[in-house]
Amino acid sequence: MSNIRKHITQIQEEREIKQVSRVIVESRIKELIGGPDFFERYNKLSENKKVMVSYQLFCELNELNSYGLIEEQDLWSAFKGLFGGFGGIFSSGIETLAEPVVRKALSYIGFDENWYWTNVIVSYLTTRPSELISSFRSCEAFSKLLSEAIIEAFVMELQQSSKVTNNMVVDFLRNSVGNSAKQFTDPLSKELSKTVCNFFSSLVKNIGGLQTKLAS
16 A cells, blocks of 8 residues: 555656646747737747747647647647647647748758758658657757658659559559658658757857847
């Protein structure tokens, strides 16, 4: 009985620690946001400052998510609660925050912003909010998700570039090449991480001079 009581006490203590941690992280996020007109002010920022603000927010959201207190189905409501509930604008809130960081990361590895692949990759990542937020736990995790998006862009272009349809042989070859390409996700991720980690390090360095509250 004493072991059961000890276990229950331990669970309660862990839950309390998580709740306190959540309150601390949420307070940092709200301090950075600065008010319900966040996106109005965010859209007026330079692209470089958007990248820094977005990176900092995603790192905080990842820390909040890492405590296991936000289930994936509750992610939208948690995000909406933190940002004060924006009605229509909320539906694209994460995409708005993610796009500058993703495009900047792609430019670091040599992608032109006007490339077809760039737009596909941005769309792939910004429509997976839970995976994207979790990837900000490390530059290696972000590189892994980015490599998956790049492979997906390649497969999509391959599928769309062939003008032959309803042909069993062509479909087989196209799908086989696409499936084979996915096997290179891990090697590509390792290669990308060399540059992406430098990119993340530059953001961390520059964030030191960023105002805590987005007031300018």
